[in-house]
Amino acid sequence: xxxxxxxxxxxxxxxxxxxxxxxxxxxxxxxxxxxxxxxxxxxxxxxxxxxxxxxxxxxxxxxxxxxxxxxxxxxxxxxxxxxxxxxxxxxxxxxxxxxxxxxxxxxxxxxxxxxxxxxxxxxxxxxxxxxxxxxxxxxxxxxxxxxxxxxxxxxxxxxxxxxxxxxxxxxxxxxxxxxxxxxxxxxxxxxxxxxxxxxxxxxxxxxxxxxxxxxxxxxxxxxxxxxxxxxxxxxxxxxxxxxxxxxxxxxxxxxxxxxxxxxxxxxxxxxxxxxxxxxxxxxxxxxxxxxxxxxxxxxxxxxxxxxxxxxxxxxxxxxxxxxxxxxxxxxxxxxxxxxxxxxxxxxxxxxxxxxxxxxxxxxxxxxxxxxxxxxxxxxxxxxxxxxxxxxxxxxxxxxxxxxxxxxxxxxxxxxxxxxxxxxxxxxxxxxxxxxxxxxxxxxxxxxxxxxxxxxxxxxxxxxxxxxxxxxxxxxxxxxxxxxxxxxxxxxxxxxxxxxxxxxxxxxxxxxxxxxxxxxxxxxxxxxxxxxxxxxxxxxxxxxxxxxxxxxxxxxxxxxxxxxxxxxxxxxxxxxxxxxxxxxxxxxxxxxxxxxxxxxxxxxxxxxxxxxxxxxxxxxxxxxxxxxxxxxxxxxxxxxxxxxxxxxxxxxxxxxxxxxxxxxxxxxxxxxxxxxxxxxxxxxxxxxxxxxxxxxxxxxxxxxxxxxxxxxxxxxxxxxxxxxxxxxxxxxxxxxxxxxxxxxxxxxxxxxxxxxxxxxxxxxxxxxxxxxxxxxxxxxxxxxxxxxxxxxxxxxxxxxxxxxxxxxxxxxxxxxxxxxxxxxxxxxxxxxxxxxxxxxxxxxxxxxxxxxxxxxxxx
Amino acid sequence: xxxxxxxxxxxxxxxxxxxxxxxxxxxxxxxxxxxxxxxxxxxxxxxxxxxxxxxxxxxxxxxxxxxxxxxxxxxxxxxxxxxxxxxxxxxxxxxxxxxxxxxxxxxxxxxxxxxxxxxxx
Numbered sequence: 001x002x003x004x005x006x007x008x009x010x011x012x013x014x015x016x017x018x019x020x021x022x023x024x025x026x027x028x029x030x031x032x033x034x035x036x037x038x039x040x041x042x043x044x045x046x047x048x049x050x051x052x053x054x055x056x057x058x059x060x061x062x063x064x065x066x067x068x069x070x071x072x073x074x075x076x077x078x079x080x081x082x083x084x085x086x087x088x089x090x091x092x093x094x095x096x097x098x099x100x101x102x103x104x105x106x107x108x109x110x111x112x113x114x115x116x117x118x119x120x121x122x123x124x125x126x127x128x129x130x131x132x133x134x135x136x137x138x139x140x141x142x143x144x145x146x147x148x149x150x151x152x153x154x155x156x157x158x159x160x161x162x163x164x165x166x167x168x169x170x171x172x173x174x175x176x177x178x179x180x181x182x183x184x185x186x187x188x189x190x191x192x193x194x195x196x197x198x199x200x201x202x203x204x205x206x207x208x209x210x211x212x213x214x215x216x217x218x219x220x221x222x223x224x225x226x227x228x229x230x231x232x233x234x235x236x237x238x239x240x241x242x243x244x245x246x247x248x249x250x251x252x253x254x255x256x257x258x259x260x261x262x263x264x265x266x267x268x269x270x271x272x273x274x275x276x277x278x279x280x281x282x283x284x285x286x287x288x289x290x291x292x293x294x295x296x297x298x299x300x301x302x303x304x305x306x307x308x309x310x311x312x313x314x315x316x317x318x319x320x321x322x323x324x325x326x327x328x329x330x331x332x333x334x335x336x337x338x339x340x341x342x343x344x345x346x347x348x349x350x351x352x353x354x355x356x357x358x359x360x361x362x363x364x365x366x367x368x369x370x371x372x373x374x375x376x377x378x379x380x381x382x383x384x385x386x387x388x389x390x391x392x393x394x395x396x397x398x399x400x401x402x403x404x405x406x407x408x409x410x411x412x413x414x415x416x417x418x419x420x421x422x423x424x425x426x427x428x429x430x431x432x433x434x435x436x437x438x439x440x441x442x443x444x445x446x447x448x449x450x451x452x453x454x455x456x457x458x459x460x461x462x463x464x465x466x467x468x469x470x471x472x473x474x475x476x477x478x479x480x481x482x483x484x485x486x487x488x489x490x491x492x493x494x495x496x497x498x499x500x501x502x503x504x505x506x507x508x509x510x511x512x513x514x515x516x517x518x519x520x521x522x523x524x525x526x527x528x529x530x531x532x533x534x535x536x537x538x539x540x541x542x543x544x545x546x547x548x549x550x551x552x553x554x555x556x557x558x559x560x561x562x563x564x565x566x567x568x569x570x571x572x573x574x575x576x577x578x579x580x581x582x583x584x585x586x587x588x589x590x591x592x593x594x595x596x597x598x599x600x601x602x603x604x605x606x607x608x609x610x611x612x613x614x615x616x617x618x619x620x621x622x623x624x625x626x627x628x629x630x631x632x633x634x635x636x637x638x639x640x641x642x643x644x645x646x647x648x649x650x651x652x653x654x655x656x657x658x659x660x661x662x663x664x665x666x667x668x669x670x671x672x673x674x675x676x677x678x679x680x681x682x683x684x685x686x687x688x689x690x691x692x693x694x695x696x697x698x699x700x701x702x703x704x705x706x707x708x709x710x711x712x713x714x715x716x717x718x719x720x721x722x723x724x725x726x727x728x729x730x731x732x733x734x735x736x737x738x739x740x741x742x743x744x745x746x747x748x749x750x751x752x753x754x755x756x757x758x759x760x761x762x763x764x765x766x767x768x769x770x771x772x773x774x775x776x777x778x779x780x781x782x783x784x785x786x787x788x789x790x791x792x793x794x795x796x797x798x799x800x801x802x803x804x805x806x807x808x809x810x811x812x813x814x815x816x817x818x819x820x821x822x823x824x825x826x827x828x829x830x831x832x833x834x835x836x837x838x839x840x841x842x843x844x845x846x847x848x849x850x851x852x853x854x855x856x857x858x
Numbered sequence: 859x860x861x862x863x864x865x866x867x868x869x870x871x872x873x874x875x876x877x878x879x880x881x882x883x884x885x886x887x888x889x890x891x892x893x894x895x896x897x898x899x900x901x902x903x904x905x906x907x908x909x910x911x912x913x914x915x916x917x918x919x920x921x922x923x924x925x926x927x928x929x930x931x932x933x934x935x936x937x938x939x940x941x942x943x944x945x946x947x948x949x950x951x952x953x954x955x956x957x958x959x960x961x962x963x964x965x966x967x968x969x970x971x972x973x974x975x976x977x978x979x
Contacts, residue, residue: 821921
């Protein structure tokens with residue numbers, strides 16, 4: 001199609017260009033011809049008028065001279081005597097006066113009788129004589145004795161001086177130059193020049209260039225061709241014209257120059273004026289005009305051609321662009337079709353895989369249901385069947401969820417539900433979900449948290465869970481039994497600013513790995529490496545596509561994969577998450593000494609740093625033996641550890657054995673020992689408890705994990721300590737006698753009732769005055785304490801206290817506790833200032849009162 | 859009428875008082891509140907212009923109410939106590955406080971009397 005269009009365009013361009021050239025050439029040639037014709041016409045017109053002018057001029061010159069001659073002739077009368085001396089002298093004088101060089105009588109016999117000048121001969125006497133005889137005036141050419149040409153003017157004279165001589169005319173001679181000078185026949189070469197010939201072609205007056213005597217001879221000698229005729233033809237034509245006495249005009253090229261020739265008869269003579277007009281100047285002008293015309297033509301032709309070329313070029317460009325677009329569209333369509341076919345094929349493959357994958361659990365469900373039905377009474381069997389049905393259902397649900405997610409992604413409907421989440425909770429839940437699978441395959445699973453300071457971020461926890469779970473479950477799936485799986489979380493500064501934090505999630509295994517070829521397709525939909533190794537591993541082939549979509553497209557992060565067949569796979573997910581706007585709990589623990597024991601140095605350092613940041617003085621060591629040593633040393637210095645964190649899996653002596661040794665060395669179980677484990681500790685719990693393990697702490701060890709776990713244990717410790725203190729100091733106060741100063745009976749009764757229940761014996765004083773009196777009247781030591789209301793009639797609590805403190809009694813310092821509805825700080829202060837021991841506010845809090853009594857009663 | 863309903867009627871905090879006293883004692887002391895002369899003393903003192911005594915009486919009412927969990931009367935009597943504290947001169951609005959204490963006291967007394975009546979029946 002492209003070539004066709006191009007060919008058409010090029011052909012049409014060439015065609016149009018040729019047409020242009022032809023038209024313009026035609027115009028040029030036509031104009032040139034036209035101009036040549038015009039020049040010819042102009043030349044003819046010009047020549048005829050010029051020739052006429054010369055002819056007239058010639059006639060006037062000749063007639064002037066003829067008149068002069070006639071005047072001479074008139075002097076000759078019929079009476080005059082032939083050879084009269086006087087007449088002859090008169091004639092000669094007249095001739096001289098009139099500038100005639102020659103003067104002669106011409107006899108009818110054709111003989112000259114010279115009166116003045118040399119002897120003359122007429123070149124062609126016949127026509128001359130004939131005319132003279134007829135009485136006509138005539139001009140002729142003749143020669144003198146020196147052979148010089150002379151113009152002869154013949155004037156017939158009726159009065160012949162010598163009848164015997166039969167004188168026909170008086171002839172005057174003039175030099176040829178006279179005429180030629182007067183006629184100005186010699187012109188410069190640019191313009192016309194003329195000469196005069198006789199009928200036989202001999203020159204009467206010739207130009208300088210014409211060295212021959214006869215024009216015809218000259219023509220014959222010089223020119224082979226005159227205007228398409230031979231020289232003879234030309235001469236014939238000229239001669240014929242002369243014979244008919246008409247003007248002759250023609251045009252010919254002579255010596256490379258174009259000439260226009262005009263021939264006309266001159267009066268008084270047998271002469272012919274031939275005028276040449278060289279076209280040189282006119283040709284120059286016309287040629288210049290022609291050239292200008294031609295160049296204009298060429299120029300306009302070029303302009304038109306250029307314009308055409310431009311149009312063509314533009315059109316060509318447009319066409320090509322259209323072609324390109326069409327081509328691109330075609331390619332895109334092809335690619336789209338290919339993609340569609342590929343997707344279609346993938347979907348078909350997926351469906352066939354799926355049908356297998358779905359059928360397997362469905363078969364299990366159907367089969368197990370049948371077995372359960374058949375053994376409905378065998379509870380154990382039914383339980384077993386139900387368990388398997390549950391597992392299969394879950395697997396089926398997983399498949400369906402993946403497919404739904406994928407269709408959500410493909411229809412662009414998956415959106416994130418951003419919420420405040422705790423990374424610790426997310427990782428915790430992931431770890432607990434993965435643990436059963438890891439345990440089933442006896443894999444080593446380790447989670448490592450590296451200095452995560454921002455645990456609370458904004459993210460879609462469901463999707464983040466999904467990503468981690470996908471990566472981990474793949475790692476578990478493609479790592480053989482006994483392999484290692486490592487998950488790590490790092491925190492970095494985010495390039496997005498202070499409000500963000502960059503979280504790196506690394507999932508690494510030493511499983512079967514992937515081929516390079518497959519790694520490049522791992523994020524494609526329905527991708528599953530098709531090899532015998534993974535043939536049995538179930539899955540939809542959608543997990544990684546979903547993962548990539550969530551991480552990259554939805555969360556704006558990145559995911560990298562590094563894998564080698566047989567060596568393992570490592571996924572790195574990088575996410576920039578916004579920090580959650582929460583006031584983080586002020587996590588501070590008492591300044592305890594703690595020991596962290598783990599064979600992973602990084603974990604020790606990271607955990608110790610986290611502990612330091614929550615106020616705990618942490619030390620760490622890498623193995624059980626050194627741990628026991630350190631514990632014993634500290635114990636001997638009476639500066640034992642408050643809590644010990646022990647990893648379960650240690651080189652050599654494991655965590656449980658270490659705990660046992662520590663318990664043996666210390667000889668008590670006062671120090672809590674916590675076992676660090678990423679695993680469900682159900683299996684080891686029994687042996688661990690036996691060995692003296694106090695509790696468990698689960699990996700990953702976020703700061704908050706540590707804080708929450710330790711606070712719980714620390715709380716227990718504090719409580720224990722307090723309880724111990726209480727049981728030590730708490731005494732039985734029953735039987736103690738208390739004097740209660742209270743003006744209001746109702747209040748008194750309430751207090752009395754409540755405190756009696758505690759075994760106290762109470763006496764009532766209705767105001768401060770009575771209180772003082774009662775105390776004073778009692779034997780010393782009778783009352784163990786006084787509870788004193790402040791606002792009482794007669795004497796208030798403050799005064800009463802002041803009085804009691806100044807009594808001359810050994811027991812004047814007995815405890816006095818203010819008990820009042822006033823609970824302001826200044827009231828408390830005033831009570832103490834007055835000498836009271838403590839202050840309790842109403843309503844009466846029995847426990848508080850008992851605590852204070854317990855404190856102050858000696 | 860139960861004791862709880864009685865507390866609801868007089869604007870008291872039954873749960874609070876039960877936290878400190880056994881129900882038996884609460885009932886006993888609530889009934890005894892009817893015989894308490896503090897309110898009469900308050901009224902008399904105010905009528906006599908004995909502001910110091912009036913303060914003490916208001917203070918006593920406040921103490922009793924705190925012990926018995928009579929929240930409404932406790933609140934109004936506490937405000938009056940502060941208004942009368944240290945023999946302060948009468949302030950605008952004091953009348954209003956006295957009126958409110960009276961209202962709350964009447965309401966309390968009526969509720970307890972109703973309860974007493976219910977017990978008797």
